[in-house]
Amino acid sequence: MNPETPPAANREPACWQAVLLTSLAGGMGWGIRGQYGHETGAMIAGALVGTTLLLLFGKGADPLRAMRAAAFATIAMGIGGSMTYGQTIGLTQDRDLIGNWAAWRWGMLGLGIKGAAWIGFAGLFLGMGLGGVRYSWRAIAGLMLGMGALYLGGVWLLNSPHDPAQRLLPRIYFSASWDWRPAAGPELRPRPEVWGGLWCALLGAWLWAGVIRRDVLARRLARWGMLGGLGFPLGQGLQSWHAWQPEVFRGGWWDALAPHVNWWNAMETSFGAVMGACLGAGVWL
DSSP, X not given: OOTTSOXXXXXXXXXXXXXXXXXXXXXXXXXXXXXXXXXHHHHHHHXXXXXXXXXXXXXXXXXXXXXXXXXXXXXXXXXXXXXXXXXXXXXXXXXXXXTOHHHHHHHHHHHHHHHHHHHHHHHHHHHHHHSSOOOOHHHHHHHHHHHHHHHHHHHHHHSOXXXXXXXXXXXXXXXXXXXXXTTOOGGGOOOOOOHHHHHHHHHHHHHXXXXXXXXXXXXXXXXXXXXXXXXXHHHHHHHHHHHHOGGGGOSTHHHHHGGGOOHHHHHHHHHHHHHHHHHHHHHHO
């Protein structure tokens, strides 16, 4: 048996099945997530993808262990819901920024960074739940405390200061700022970002589980989760294309289809589809 393969797996599905089915689950879950938002909404996608992977790879698994793996994936997917990315998307498609390639590239970079952290957490904890390394409640409690400390340190280091009243924003900032809209007033309302804290917590947990505890599956799925975060800029690339070049989507059959297309939902569904596909591929390999 491959030591990186979940021990509960007996007969693996084909690669295309794992990728396709988890992609469909992720796309549907993230599309539903858009109706709720934040941590609660994100957990819907985590539950659907985690359960799909268990149905594919966990035949014959101990029920308690299977439920724990699904719970890990669900809760971990919710962690990223603490990040804001609406204004980051705005950098790539807001009407006053259309044609500003620097803003578009910066927004896409921000989406990639936030997406990689978001799905990286899901991959890491899914691997911890599916793999062969056992974690006591004391180990998990210690991990949570350590992640909390790293999170606070990362926010202080990378996401501070944040005082819009004084126009003080972090040096690396991916939401609405006066750098892109120098004439804007108080209506700009730059949102606080926490991606730096989440990245510090994720890297700390990754090193602990993957290096110290030698959890090969957790280490591998965290990497695949980070890759799955590319779904964020890829999905937004579709929506920003429509915003920047609406004439491409006019004429012919588009005229009949356009009134029924929700481009925001198309973007969200694309996020989830890429995320699910990458996690499915990571477990199958």
